Amino acid sequence: MNIIKFIESFTDDSLLTQTGSRRQGLNQLGTLGKKSLFAALPTGLLTLLLVPGKSQAAALTTSVENNSPTDALRLALLLEYLDSEFYQTGLDTNGLIPEGRHRDSFTKIVSNEYGHINSLVQALGGTDSPNYFEKPEFDYTAGGLFDPFNNYDQFLALSQSFEDTGVRAYKGQAPNLMSQPDLLQAALQIHATESRQAAEIRRLRGAKGWIQGNNRDGLPEQAQPVYNGEEMTMQGGVNTGQVSNSGGPAIPSIAGSEAFDEPLTREQVLSIAGMFVPDNPLG
């Protein structure tokens, strides 16, 4: 696509000011996410554009970061829809997922995701609630970039990116659920299951179960936003890259970022998920 047109698309005033409605802003960001991924820009530029605090979108991000519990649940539901249909389609594709550990794992994972969907729909007030939305159509090729149901390596790679995104997304929404302790606990419980699943899929790919720095472990460049920010090493006033333990072996610097997962904002999640959702019900 035309790179100049791409740049123009995000310098649109409605993205940069807080006067536009939140919905408009999210629409813009969703579009931005898709466009940026299709444009296959260098990672550095993507980071500049999408990471709050470093970008022109910072003001917008700040203005919408306090989501309601309903917003948080709806975001989670979109991700669970995205994940469950992906795994179910994979399981239903003859010869794609090897028998044994791989198939057992994905069978368990899709079953868990269905459970999460049920919990989320219930928390949203059921299918008659105005907050409920039906599963949208997904394009797992992301407009022709991927072919996961004919290529198991790609299937595994996308699975990893979905699970690591899910972990970071629930983590980012947890503070928005503090007013509803039961919902918060349910979200934390789902978050922990997503983390188990993420680690299992990473290990199925031969990667570590945890994220090293912002390393995407051989995933396509388009998945880099899933990992940006994971390189954080300042936690609670401690530089986690410089921890020593007198009673045991030296601790390598990279362990610092591995030991903590980082949240993603709603906007970051929508821009990542957006490339698989042509008509995103969340904007």
Add this chain to the structure above:
Amino acid sequence: MKTLVKVEETSFGLASRRSFLKMSGLAVAGAGLALAGCSSDDDSSSENNNQMPGLRNGTFDFGGGDTGILTYAYALEQLEADFYTRVVNGNTFGSMFNTDEQAVLADLYYHEVIHRNVLRQVINTAVNNNSQQLLPDLEFMYNGLNFGNRAQVLDVAQKLEDTGVAAYNGAGKYLESAANLALAGKIVSVESRHASVIRSLINPDDAFFAAPDVVDPSTGKNQAKAPSQVLSEVETMGYIQTPFTANYLQ
């Protein structure tokens, strides 16, 4: 109103420990460990004023509120860090575990030491570096555990990781500070990754990484346990030797 269950003594011998456990269905006390369940969530306004961590009647109490929960997490991370330090220091570590297992266990050692140190710093900040309010370095003993036995070591690792995940899941809703919740969230998902990987080292098949004993098969939710339940289970493990109480946690 707050109902505190009194624990008279904290230095039980093993024999009296058994009898004490029989005595009370509410309180859990052990050799070197004593805690009392607190069954109240309608806290009055006096909360926090006198619930900082610190010595009470000669025994360190975790305290209440966010600092109490952080102290509780700090105790669990101390246990994990100590356990994995002993694992990687073990004489047979390099021969008993294959290369992949060694890498996993070394990473767990790194991560848990880092978690412990970060929580210590966060608590220190919360108590204005008042050393009387920082949980001391706990002492540990692993009676009956053979660090030269692969299956035993992995089994304890699994229990500690699963317990840690359930503990953070169950404590999160009691945190009042969004910053503390965010920090706990950053840690718990890594604990959950640990639990998953350790489980798959023990049994790579049958989706053991998310087996029904930890993830409800119908809801897909990982366990969540209240502090009193977790501390009761930790007491049963018997590894923590230093007495403490948790009179202000749920």
